[in-house]
Amino acid sequence: MVSNRMENLHPYVPGEQPKDRQYIKLNANENPYPPSPRVIDAVCGAVRAHPEKLGLYPDPDSSSLKAAIAGMLNRTGGVLCRADVDEKGNVSPAAQDRIPFEVTPDMIYCGNGSDEVLSFVFYAFFGSDRELVVPEHTYSFYPVYAGFYQIPLDRVPLKSDWTLDVERMIGDATARDSGTIFANPNAPTGIALSRAEIRDMIRRAPKDRVFVVDEAYVDFGGESSIPLLAEFDNLVIVRTFSKSLCGAGQRLGFIVSSPKLVNYVTTVKNSLNHFPIDFVAQTAGIAACEDAAYYVGCAKKVVSVRESFSAFLRERGWEVIGSRTNFVFVRKNGVRGEETYRAIKERGILVRHFSTPGIEDFLRITIGTAAQMEELKSAMENI
Numbered sequence: 608m609v610s611n612r613m614e615n616l617h618p619y620v621p622g623e624q625p626k627d628r629q630y631i632k633l634n635a636n637e638n639p640y641p642p643s644p645r646v647i648d649a650v651c652g653a654v655r656a657h658p659e660k661l662g663l664y665p666d667p668d669s670s671s672l673k674a675a676i677a678g679m680l681n682r683t684g685g686v687l688c689r690a691d692v693d694e695k696g697n698v699s700p701a702a703q704d705r706i707p708f709e710v711t712p713d714m715i716y717c718g719n720g721s722d723e724v725l726s727f728v729f730y731a732f733f734g735s736d737r738e739l740v741v742p743e744h745t746y747s748f749y750p751v752y753a754g755f756y757q758i759p760l761d762r763v764p765l766k767s768d769w770t771l772d773v774e775r776m777i778g779d780a781t782a783r784d785s786g787t788i789f790a791n792p793n794a795p796t797g798i799a800l801s802r803a804e805i806r807d808m809i810r811r812a813p814k815d816r817v818f819v820v821d822e823a824y825v826d827f828g829g830e831s832s833i834p835l836l837a838e839f840d841n842l843v844i845v846r847t848f849s850k851s852l853c854g855a856g857q858r859l860g861f862i863v864s865s866p867k868l869v870n871y872v873t874t875v876k877n878s879l880n881h882f883p884i885d886f887v888a889q890t891a892g893i894a895a896c897e898d899a900a901y902y903v904g905c906a907k908k909v910v911s912v913r914e915s916f917s918a919f920l921r922e923r924g925w926e927v928i929g930s931r932t933n934f935v936f937v938r939k940n941g942v943r944g945e946e947t948y949r950a951i952k953e954r955g956i957l958v959r960h961f962s963t964p965g966i967e968d969f970l971r972i973t974i975g976t977a978a979q980m981e982e983l984k985s986a987m988e989n990i
Protein backbone atom coordinates (compact mmCIF):
# COMPACT_ATOMS: atom_id res chain seq x y z
CA MET A 608 0.00 0.00 0.00
CA VAL A 609 2.80 2.49 0.79
CA SER A 610 6.10 3.37 -0.85
CA ASN A 611 9.48 2.19 0.46
CA ARG A 612 10.20 5.80 1.33
CA MET A 613 7.69 5.63 4.18
CA GLU A 614 10.16 3.49 6.14
CA ASN A 615 12.50 6.43 6.42
CA LEU A 616 9.94 8.77 7.95
CA HIS A 617 10.27 9.49 11.67
CA PRO A 618 8.01 12.49 12.26
CA TYR A 619 8.97 15.31 14.58
CA VAL A 620 7.05 15.45 17.85
CA PRO A 621 6.24 19.12 18.56
CA GLY A 622 5.80 20.59 22.01
CA GLU A 623 2.27 19.82 23.24
CA GLN A 624 -0.46 22.20 22.07
CA PRO A 625 -3.18 21.05 24.49
CA LYS A 626 -6.81 21.94 23.95
CA ASP A 627 -8.28 20.41 27.11
CA ARG A 628 -7.03 22.95 29.63
CA GLN A 629 -5.60 26.48 29.64
CA TYR A 630 -1.94 25.92 30.44
CA ILE A 631 0.77 28.54 30.68
CA LYS A 632 2.77 27.46 27.63
CA LEU A 633 6.50 27.46 28.25
CA ASN A 634 7.23 24.41 26.09
CA ALA A 635 7.63 25.54 22.46
CA ASN A 636 9.81 28.66 22.69
CA GLU A 637 7.00 30.85 21.38
CA ASN A 638 7.18 34.55 22.23
CA PRO A 639 4.88 35.49 25.13
CA TYR A 640 4.20 38.95 23.72
CA PRO A 641 1.59 39.70 21.04
CA PRO A 642 2.63 40.92 17.60
CA SER A 643 3.06 44.66 17.07
CA PRO A 644 -0.25 46.58 16.89
CA ARG A 645 0.92 47.61 13.41
CA VAL A 646 0.80 43.96 12.31
CA ILE A 647 -2.77 43.64 13.50
CA ASP A 648 -3.76 46.90 11.76
CA ALA A 649 -2.00 45.87 8.56
CA VAL A 650 -3.66 42.45 8.42
CA CYS A 651 -7.17 43.67 9.28
CA GLY A 652 -6.79 46.73 7.03
CA ALA A 653 -5.51 44.75 4.07
CA VAL A 654 -8.27 42.15 4.28
CA ARG A 655 -10.98 44.85 4.59
CA ALA A 656 -9.56 47.07 1.85
CA HIS A 657 -8.76 44.23 -0.55
CA PRO A 658 -11.01 41.26 0.20
CA GLU A 659 -10.54 40.14 -3.40
CA LYS A 660 -6.92 39.34 -2.54
CA LEU A 661 -8.12 36.37 -0.51
CA GLY A 662 -9.44 34.98 -3.79
CA LEU A 663 -6.36 35.71 -5.89
CA TYR A 664 -3.00 33.96 -5.85
CA PRO A 665 -0.42 35.81 -3.74
CA ASP A 666 2.88 37.21 -5.02
CA PRO A 667 4.80 33.97 -5.74
CA ASP A 668 8.16 35.63 -5.01
CA SER A 669 7.17 37.52 -1.85
CA SER A 670 9.09 40.46 -3.31
CA SER A 671 7.84 43.11 -0.87
CA LEU A 672 8.42 40.80 2.07
CA LYS A 673 12.00 40.09 0.98
CA ALA A 674 12.67 43.82 0.69
CA ALA A 675 11.14 44.40 4.13
CA ILE A 676 13.27 41.62 5.68
CA ALA A 677 16.46 42.99 4.09
CA GLY A 678 15.59 46.47 5.38
CA MET A 679 15.02 45.18 8.91
CA LEU A 680 18.34 43.31 8.95
CA ASN A 681 20.18 46.40 7.73
CA ARG A 682 18.50 48.59 10.38
CA THR A 683 18.95 46.23 13.33
CA GLY A 684 22.19 44.44 12.48
CA GLY A 685 20.28 41.17 12.83
CA VAL A 686 20.36 40.92 16.64
CA LEU A 687 17.30 42.59 18.16
CA CYS A 688 18.19 42.45 21.86
CA ARG A 689 21.29 44.61 21.32
CA ALA A 690 19.85 47.08 18.79
CA ASP A 691 19.37 50.67 19.97
CA VAL A 692 16.09 52.54 19.71
CA ASP A 693 16.12 56.34 20.02
CA GLU A 694 13.27 58.54 21.31
CA LYS A 695 11.76 58.83 17.86
CA GLY A 696 11.67 55.05 17.51
CA ASN A 697 14.56 54.86 15.03
CA VAL A 698 16.48 51.62 15.29
CA SER A 699 20.22 51.24 14.81
CA PRO A 700 22.51 48.26 15.25
CA ALA A 701 24.83 47.85 18.22
CA ALA A 702 28.42 48.50 17.12
CA GLN A 703 29.34 44.80 17.30
CA ASP A 704 26.39 43.81 15.10
CA ARG A 705 26.88 46.27 12.25
CA ILE A 706 26.74 44.45 8.89
CA PRO A 707 29.64 45.66 6.68
CA PHE A 708 27.57 45.58 3.47
CA GLU A 709 23.94 46.10 2.48
CA VAL A 710 21.72 43.03 2.68
CA THR A 711 19.75 43.06 -0.60
CA PRO A 712 16.43 41.31 -1.36
CA ASP A 713 18.15 38.87 -3.74
CA MET A 714 20.02 37.51 -0.70
CA ILE A 715 16.72 36.48 0.93
CA TYR A 716 14.52 33.45 0.34
CA CYS A 717 11.33 33.21 2.39
CA GLY A 718 8.97 30.34 3.07
CA ASN A 719 6.29 28.98 5.38
CA GLY A 720 8.26 28.90 8.60
CA SER A 721 11.92 28.03 8.79
CA ASP A 722 10.97 24.35 9.01
CA GLU A 723 9.83 24.47 5.38
CA VAL A 724 12.84 26.56 4.42
CA LEU A 725 15.13 24.01 6.10
CA SER A 726 13.51 21.19 4.19
CA PHE A 727 14.28 22.94 0.88
CA VAL A 728 17.84 23.65 2.06
CA PHE A 729 18.32 19.94 2.84
CA TYR A 730 16.92 19.02 -0.57
CA ALA A 731 19.04 21.53 -2.46
CA PHE A 732 22.40 21.01 -0.79
CA PHE A 733 22.67 17.62 0.93
CA GLY A 734 22.42 14.20 -0.67
CA SER A 735 22.60 10.49 0.04
CA ASP A 736 26.20 10.25 -1.20
CA ARG A 737 27.92 11.53 1.98
CA GLU A 738 27.23 12.08 5.65
CA LEU A 739 26.03 15.49 6.77
CA VAL A 740 27.79 16.73 9.92
CA VAL A 741 25.42 17.68 12.78
CA PRO A 742 25.87 17.91 16.54
CA GLU A 743 24.32 14.98 18.41
CA HIS A 744 22.05 17.33 20.35
CA THR A 745 20.66 20.14 18.21
CA TYR A 746 17.32 21.05 16.67
CA SER A 747 15.55 17.71 16.47
CA PHE A 748 14.00 18.42 13.07
CA TYR A 749 17.33 17.94 11.25
CA PRO A 750 17.34 14.14 11.68
CA VAL A 751 13.70 14.09 10.58
CA TYR A 752 14.56 15.75 7.26
CA ALA A 753 17.64 13.60 6.91
CA GLY A 754 15.33 10.58 7.09
CA PHE A 755 12.88 12.13 4.66
CA TYR A 756 15.55 12.83 2.04
CA GLN A 757 17.67 9.77 2.92
CA ILE A 758 20.70 11.82 3.88
CA PRO A 759 23.06 9.91 6.19
CA LEU A 760 24.12 11.82 9.30
CA ASP A 761 27.39 12.07 11.18
CA ARG A 762 26.14 13.00 14.65
CA VAL A 763 29.02 14.50 16.61
CA PRO A 764 28.60 14.30 20.42
CA LEU A 765 28.68 17.54 22.39
CA LYS A 766 31.61 18.13 24.73
CA SER A 767 31.12 17.52 28.46
CA ASP A 768 30.34 21.24 28.98
CA TRP A 769 27.51 20.91 26.37
CA THR A 770 29.34 23.05 23.79
CA LEU A 771 29.78 21.91 20.19
CA ASP A 772 32.84 19.80 19.52
CA VAL A 773 34.05 22.20 16.85
CA GLU A 774 37.34 20.39 16.21
CA ARG A 775 35.67 17.08 15.60
CA MET A 776 32.92 18.60 13.46
CA ILE A 777 35.45 20.32 11.23
CA GLY A 778 37.70 17.26 11.15
CA ASP A 779 34.76 15.10 10.04
CA ALA A 780 33.47 17.61 7.48
CA THR A 781 36.95 17.81 5.95
CA ALA A 782 37.57 14.05 6.00
CA ARG A 783 34.18 13.29 4.42
CA ASP A 784 34.13 16.41 2.21
CA SER A 785 30.63 17.11 3.51
CA GLY A 786 28.27 19.88 4.57
CA THR A 787 27.51 21.00 8.12
CA ILE A 788 24.38 22.19 9.92
CA PHE A 789 23.72 23.34 13.48
CA ALA A 790 21.75 25.96 15.36
CA ASN A 791 23.61 28.96 16.78
CA PRO A 792 22.71 29.54 19.58
CA ASN A 793 22.23 25.79 19.77
CA ALA A 794 19.05 24.08 20.90
CA PRO A 795 18.20 22.75 23.37
CA THR A 796 21.31 23.93 25.24
CA GLY A 797 21.05 27.67 24.50
CA ILE A 798 24.85 27.97 24.13
CA ALA A 799 26.22 30.18 21.34
CA LEU A 800 29.45 30.18 19.37
CA SER A 801 30.93 33.60 18.63
CA ARG A 802 31.10 34.92 15.08
CA ALA A 803 34.89 34.55 15.23
CA GLU A 804 34.55 30.86 16.08
CA ILE A 805 32.13 30.32 13.20
CA ARG A 806 34.40 32.20 10.81
CA ASP A 807 37.24 29.90 11.83
CA MET A 808 35.04 26.82 11.26
CA ILE A 809 33.92 27.89 7.78
CA ARG A 810 37.49 28.77 6.80
CA ARG A 811 38.57 25.22 7.58
CA ALA A 812 35.45 23.43 6.25
CA PRO A 813 35.16 22.28 2.61
CA LYS A 814 34.64 25.38 0.43
CA ASP A 815 32.36 23.67 -2.07
CA ARG A 816 29.95 22.25 0.54
CA VAL A 817 27.17 24.26 2.11
CA PHE A 818 27.55 25.34 5.73
CA VAL A 819 24.20 26.08 7.41
CA VAL A 820 23.80 28.14 10.58
CA ASP A 821 20.24 28.17 11.97
CA GLU A 822 19.80 31.47 13.81
CA ALA A 823 16.29 30.89 15.17
CA TYR A 824 17.34 32.33 18.55
CA VAL A 825 20.12 34.77 17.71
CA ASP A 826 17.97 37.86 18.43
CA PHE A 827 18.10 37.00 22.15
CA GLY A 828 21.84 37.49 22.49
CA GLY A 829 23.96 35.50 20.03
CA GLU A 830 26.20 36.93 17.36
CA SER A 831 24.81 36.71 13.86
CA SER A 832 26.88 35.20 11.07
CA ILE A 833 25.30 37.52 8.49
CA PRO A 834 28.47 39.70 8.30
CA LEU A 835 30.38 36.54 7.26
CA LEU A 836 28.46 36.45 3.98
CA ALA A 837 30.99 39.02 2.78
CA GLU A 838 33.66 36.32 3.09
CA PHE A 839 31.95 33.01 2.27
CA ASP A 840 29.63 32.09 -0.57
CA ASN A 841 28.87 28.61 0.81
CA LEU A 842 27.18 29.97 3.97
CA VAL A 843 23.40 29.73 4.46
CA ILE A 844 21.82 31.45 7.46
CA VAL A 845 18.32 30.34 8.46
CA ARG A 846 16.03 32.66 10.43
CA THR A 847 12.41 32.60 11.61
CA PHE A 848 9.58 34.96 12.56
CA SER A 849 8.41 32.41 15.15
CA LYS A 850 10.58 33.32 18.12
CA SER A 851 11.79 36.93 18.28
CA LEU A 852 9.17 38.31 15.87
CA CYS A 853 6.19 36.97 17.87
CA GLY A 854 4.87 35.23 14.76
CA ALA A 855 4.83 31.43 15.23
CA GLY A 856 1.23 31.31 14.04
CA GLN A 857 2.05 33.11 10.80
CA ARG A 858 4.52 30.47 9.56
CA LEU A 859 7.27 32.66 8.17
CA GLY A 860 10.94 31.82 7.92
CA PHE A 861 13.76 32.84 5.62
CA ILE A 862 17.36 32.33 4.65
CA VAL A 863 20.04 34.93 4.12
CA SER A 864 22.74 33.78 1.70
CA SER A 865 24.43 34.53 -1.60
CA PRO A 866 22.02 35.17 -4.51
CA LYS A 867 23.40 32.01 -6.12
CA LEU A 868 22.39 29.73 -3.23
CA VAL A 869 19.08 31.60 -2.84
CA ASN A 870 18.35 30.71 -6.47
CA TYR A 871 18.89 27.01 -5.82
CA VAL A 872 16.42 27.05 -2.93
CA THR A 873 13.95 29.00 -5.08
CA THR A 874 14.26 26.32 -7.76
CA VAL A 875 13.31 23.67 -5.19
CA LYS A 876 10.30 25.75 -4.10
CA ASN A 877 9.15 26.32 -7.68
CA SER A 878 9.36 22.58 -8.30
CA LEU A 879 6.96 21.84 -5.46
CA ASN A 880 4.66 24.76 -4.58
CA HIS A 881 5.35 28.05 -6.24
CA PHE A 882 2.87 30.15 -4.20
CA PRO A 883 4.17 29.34 -0.76
CA ILE A 884 3.38 32.36 1.41
CA ASP A 885 -0.22 33.44 1.59
CA PHE A 886 -1.35 37.05 1.26
CA VAL A 887 -2.18 37.45 4.97
CA ALA A 888 1.18 36.13 6.15
CA GLN A 889 3.07 38.30 3.65
CA THR A 890 1.16 41.36 4.89
CA ALA A 891 1.86 40.48 8.53
CA GLY A 892 5.55 39.85 7.85
CA ILE A 893 6.06 43.16 6.08
CA ALA A 894 4.38 45.09 8.90
CA ALA A 895 6.50 43.28 11.50
CA CYS A 896 9.74 44.17 9.69
CA GLU A 897 8.63 47.81 9.55
CA ASP A 898 8.20 47.94 13.33
CA ALA A 899 11.53 46.52 14.45
CA ALA A 900 11.52 48.93 17.41
CA TYR A 901 8.60 47.03 18.94
CA TYR A 902 10.37 43.67 18.65
CA VAL A 903 13.61 45.12 20.01
CA GLY A 904 11.58 45.97 23.11
CA CYS A 905 10.16 42.42 23.35
CA ALA A 906 13.62 40.84 22.94
CA LYS A 907 15.09 43.06 25.66
CA LYS A 908 12.26 42.07 28.03
CA VAL A 909 12.81 38.37 27.32
CA VAL A 910 16.55 38.71 28.04
CA SER A 911 15.95 40.54 31.29
CA VAL A 912 13.37 37.99 32.50
CA ARG A 913 15.71 35.16 31.43
CA GLU A 914 18.54 36.55 33.53
CA SER A 915 16.41 36.99 36.67
CA PHE A 916 14.80 33.56 36.26
CA SER A 917 18.24 31.95 35.78
CA ALA A 918 19.50 33.65 38.95
CA PHE A 919 16.42 32.42 40.84
CA LEU A 920 17.06 28.81 39.81
CA ARG A 921 20.80 28.96 40.53
CA GLU A 922 20.11 30.26 44.04
CA ARG A 923 17.99 27.15 44.56
CA GLY A 924 20.66 24.71 43.47
CA TRP A 925 19.69 24.23 39.84
CA GLU A 926 22.32 23.92 37.15
CA VAL A 927 21.38 26.49 34.50
CA ILE A 928 23.35 26.40 31.26
CA GLY A 929 24.21 30.00 30.26
CA SER A 930 21.56 30.81 27.65
CA ARG A 931 21.64 33.28 24.74
CA THR A 932 18.10 32.33 23.75
CA ASN A 933 14.49 32.68 24.92
CA PHE A 934 14.68 29.45 26.92
CA VAL A 935 16.81 27.92 29.65
CA PHE A 936 18.06 24.34 29.83
CA VAL A 937 18.20 23.27 33.47
CA ARG A 938 18.63 20.30 35.76
CA LYS A 939 19.12 19.63 39.45
CA ASN A 940 21.06 16.91 41.17
CA GLY A 941 18.77 14.18 42.42
CA VAL A 942 15.77 15.51 40.50
CA ARG A 943 14.28 13.47 37.65
CA GLY A 944 13.45 15.57 34.60
CA GLU A 945 10.30 13.73 33.67
CA GLU A 946 8.84 13.78 37.20
CA THR A 947 9.45 17.51 37.53
CA TYR A 948 7.89 18.12 34.13
CA ARG A 949 4.77 16.21 35.25
CA ALA A 950 4.57 17.96 38.60
CA ILE A 951 4.84 21.36 36.89
CA LYS A 952 2.17 20.32 34.39
CA GLU A 953 -0.20 19.38 37.21
CA ARG A 954 0.17 22.95 38.39
CA GLY A 955 -1.02 24.24 35.02
CA ILE A 956 2.31 25.01 33.34
CA LEU A 957 3.84 23.22 30.38
CA VAL A 958 7.62 23.01 29.97
CA ARG A 959 9.55 20.71 27.63
CA HIS A 960 11.15 17.44 28.62
CA PHE A 961 13.10 15.29 26.15
CA SER A 962 13.48 11.59 26.85
CA THR A 963 16.54 11.53 24.56
CA PRO A 964 19.39 9.63 26.30
CA GLY A 965 21.99 12.02 27.68
CA ILE A 966 19.63 14.95 28.24
CA GLU A 967 16.74 13.18 29.94
CA ASP A 968 17.32 14.91 33.27
CA PHE A 969 17.02 18.38 31.81
CA LEU A 970 14.00 20.60 31.39
CA ARG A 971 13.83 23.17 28.65
CA ILE A 972 11.85 26.13 29.88
CA THR A 973 10.71 28.91 27.56
CA ILE A 974 11.02 32.42 28.97
CA GLY A 975 7.51 33.81 29.29
CA THR A 976 6.35 37.14 30.70
CA ALA A 977 7.54 38.17 34.17
CA ALA A 978 4.09 37.23 35.52
CA GLN A 979 4.20 33.76 33.94
CA MET A 980 7.66 33.15 35.37
CA GLU A 981 6.42 34.17 38.84
CA GLU A 982 3.77 31.44 38.56
CA LEU A 983 6.41 28.94 37.49
CA LYS A 984 8.70 29.96 40.35
CA SER A 985 5.99 29.31 42.91
CA ALA A 986 5.07 26.01 41.25
CA MET A 987 8.72 24.91 41.36
CA GLU A 988 9.12 25.97 44.99
CA ASN A 989 6.11 23.92 45.97
CA ILE A 990 7.22 20.70 44.31
Ligand SMILES: *Cc1c(COP(=O)(O)O)cnc(C)c1O
Nearest residue numbers: 720721722746790823847849860
Ligand atom coordinates in the same frame (compact mmCIF):
# COMPACT_ATOMS: atom_id res chain seq x y z
C1 LIG B 1 11.73 27.00 16.33
C2 LIG B 1 12.88 26.58 15.48
C3 LIG B 1 12.76 26.46 14.10
C4 LIG B 1 11.41 26.45 13.41
O1 LIG B 1 10.85 27.63 13.26
P1 LIG B 1 9.56 27.82 12.35
O2 LIG B 1 9.91 29.04 11.58
O3 LIG B 1 8.45 28.03 13.31
O4 LIG B 1 9.34 26.63 11.46
C5 LIG B 1 13.89 26.19 13.35
N1 LIG B 1 15.08 26.01 13.95
C6 LIG B 1 15.23 26.08 15.28
C7 LIG B 1 16.57 25.86 15.87
C8 LIG B 1 14.13 26.36 16.08
O5 LIG B 1 14.27 26.40 17.39
